Amino acid sequence: MDNDQLLALLSATAKGDKNAFASLYKSTSAKLFAISLKMLGNRAQAEEVLQDAFVKIWHNASDYQVSKGAVMSWMISIVRYRCLDLLRHHKVRKEQSLTDEQEQEDLTSIQVAYEDDSKLVDCIEQLDPQQRQVIHLAYYKGLTHHELVDHIASPLGTVKSWIRRGLQQLQRCLTL
CATH class of the missing domain: 1.10.10.10 (Winged helix-like DNA-binding domain superfamily/Winged helix DNA-binding domain)
Known part of the structure; x- marks a missing residue:
């Protein structure tokens, strides 16, 4: 799904359209889950982060600004910051050198x-x-x-x- 389509769904979500939010979730959740799973290395925590991120997306859809980047980038940053919050909270870090x-x-x-x-x-x-x-x-x-x-x-x-x-x-x- 391209940025214009995601923008239309996010704009409708900002107006309280639950169907648009469901479509936004369906279109983006797999990528966002993969990112959270990669960062956390724990499926349950990744699911928790994804849920928290979509709650934040629902509540803050009207705060999105086109001038600040693509919709997917905005959503990824929400997931990323939720992951970082969880990592810091639980002090679960996997710091290892990359071979x-x-x-x-x-x-x-x-x-x-x-x-x-x-x-x-x-x-x-x-x-x-x-x-x-x-x-x-x-x-x-x-x-x-x-x-x-x-x-x-x-x-x-x-x-x-x-x-x-x-x-x-x-x-x-x-x-x-």
Whole structure:
């Protein structure tokens, strides 16, 4: 489903349309669940986060601003922050170094989450290994900048630069 269709459903949801909300859920829940499951590594917690996220989406649909990005990106950020809240609350972190094999497995799981968006996967694969690793750890494992510094034993400025440059490269790649 493209952004315009999702925007129409979200706009109707903001007006209290339960059928539109059900369609929005049906269209996006699999991807959002895959993201939460990847971040949490626990099915029950991922389901809890997904439910909380959709409650927040229902209540805050009118707060969405087109100028701030795509509908799916907005929804992903809600799921991501819910995951981070849960991780911090339960102190459930899986901080481990990514080996090449693990990195490939992670790319495969991203492909599952974005199976109809192969361009994103292609763009992620084009990143430098350090950029790919820190973006993965930050966005899919929920590590903060300071946790990344400790985890990969690199200076804070370097970590922030890898993230910034990696996200800029992803943005350029996705807009081509």
